[in-house]
Amino acid sequence: MSRGAARFRGFSWRPVGRKRATIAGVELSIRAGERVLVVGPSGSGKSTLLHALAGALGTTISGEATGEVEVDGRLGLVLQNPADAIVAERIGRDVAFGPENLGLPRDEIWRRVDVALEAVGLEYDRDRFASALSGGEQQRLVLAGVLATEPDLVLLDEPTSMLDSATASQVRDAVIGALGDRTLLVVEHRFEPWLDHVDRVVALAPGGTVAFDGTVEGFLASSGQPGLWMPGAPPPQPFDVPLDLVKPVADPDPVVARDLTVELVTRTIRGSRRSTALSGFDARVDPGRVLAVTGPSGSGKSTALVAMTGLVRPRSGTIAPDLGRLRSPDLARRMGWVPQNPELGFLTTSVREEISRTATALGASVDVDALLELVGLARLGPSHPYRLSGGEQRRLAMISALAHRPGLVALDEPTVGQDRDTWAMVTGWYTAAARAGAAVALATHDPDAPRDMEVVL
Structure with missing residues (x-):
């Protein structure tokens, strides 16, 4: 050769x-x-x-x-x-x-x-x-x-x-x-x-x-294959997810962010450095609606999401309610977080256990088999989460974080790495959660991802 x-x-x-x-x-x-x-x-x-x-x-x-x-x-x-x-x-x-x-x-x-x-x-x-x-x-x-x-x-x-x-x-x-x-x-x-x-x-x-x-x-x-994003084809309709799988256990409050500035501190053996990741950010996440935070790569979309949901404390500005003051179990009950890198959320050695882990810790019951079937992972229940494809990992991260039906749903680039069919499932999940009364926020550069409101950075 x-x-x-x-x-x-x-x-x-x-x-x-x-x-x-x-x-x-x-x-x-x-x-x-x-x-x-x-x-x-x-x-x-x-x-x-x-x-x-x-x-x-x-x-x-x-x-x-x-x-x-x-x-x-x-x-x-x-x-x-x-x-x-x-x-x-x-x-x-x-x-x-x-x-x-x-x-x-x-x-x-x-x-x-x-x-x-x-x-x-x-x-x-x-x-x-x-x-x-x-x-x-x-x-x-x-x-x-x-x-x-x-x-x-x-x-x-x-x-x-x-x-x-x-x-x-x-x-x-x-x-x-x-x-x-x-x-x-x-x-x-x-x-x-x-x-x-x-x-x-x-x-x-x-x-x-x-x-x-x-x-x-x-x-x-050629006719292509099921699931392929063929040129010119419109995006599929979001999947019709049963509302009983996503309806919040408790009614959520709106989340209002005003004039947020967030600094990130990077620490190494040589010291630390501060950098401004977000400045002057205003947004409102309402129950029953989907907010999309958009903007070019590096503009602060992920930072805005973690600040609003209490995972990072801003240097200045206000968030109401301030979820960052809650104890970890109380925050987990109220908010489900789906990170951009799905591996950051994996805690166990099997797909089945991953889905039930958070819900069990919070005293919630989930139908693991129903969730696996819904997202196309039914045959992968015994598999290690790290052995899945990128798209499979993102679907697993989503249902693992949201199986306990929180009132606030936060997703960072949820449609990345998905074919048309699994894209429809992912978007169907979070839009169904909003219809069932959840407040949904996502960071995304996907122009087709459904949303009711948008903040552009």
Whole structure:
């Protein structure tokens, strides 16, 4: 094979704890310099293909593999969860990690760092703390680290999923501009903007088999698959979630935020640094309505959400009621929090236990089987939460945080990583909660996510 080429020969993968393979008998050849888009419904094995090429299966990810995977050349992988790939406390050092390990001269290392940070639009100095970045900014940081190594094969797992449309376009341009004759495999759910930049589309079906492999034109002419965000199709209607699963146990109060300013403190062994993450923020979350906090990546959407819900204390401004003064159990009863990074909320070693953990601790009863069936995770009850796909993890995080039916529902980028069908389920859940009387707030850059009110940062 030429440098940058890759090949799967009868490849199958069954994660530990699963009865079924997530990839089954895949035969696939990627030519050097080819640009390939990989699509498919949530859980169909898209990320698994990239992990197989990166050599992560069977080492950092446990399971059983059969068949062969071959790669020629050096590769760079952008993970679906960017926090998993950040290795240094400051962004300059993080981007420099790859070039340093290649043994490049110091001047060349820092030249590549600066070029890569500029290419992805991270306009901070090298000493910016990585922990002070938003989720979307972390995604760009990890991409910069990959571009700085100048790999032969670039693997991107939903590289723009956490970005607003303008920033996503900038990142795509950076990737295409840096590729040259390198090979590209990119996984995306919202894939339409990539179609003009790829030569070929590979569509996976549930169960990890190849349902389509051909040109962009051929893919668009096909009927597609259930769950795919095909170009031009309107968003689906939110799923009709039974109200008894989401109706608040107690009637909530409105939450009113006035002139909030929030400072984040980043602490390291060298000291601490304060940075303003939000300034002059006003919002109101009413029972029975959905408030969306929107704005570009890094504008403070997540910070606004955690401040309103009592998880972070603002430097100035007022919140009524001030949920931050409540004891943890009392706050948990009143508010359900779904973080942007779903792994931050996982506490147990099985999907079933994760769903019941918070509710049991609060003395609430939940029908775990009904919830699993509703969100399409019924067969994954015994699985470890960390063994799920990104979209599956986000659905699990949502029902785990909300199963006890709190009156205030807060969701950070809830529709990221979802196919059309699971998007309908996620949006159906929080809109049903609002219809049942809950006060719902979400931070999102998804223009299709249903909302009654919007605050733009």
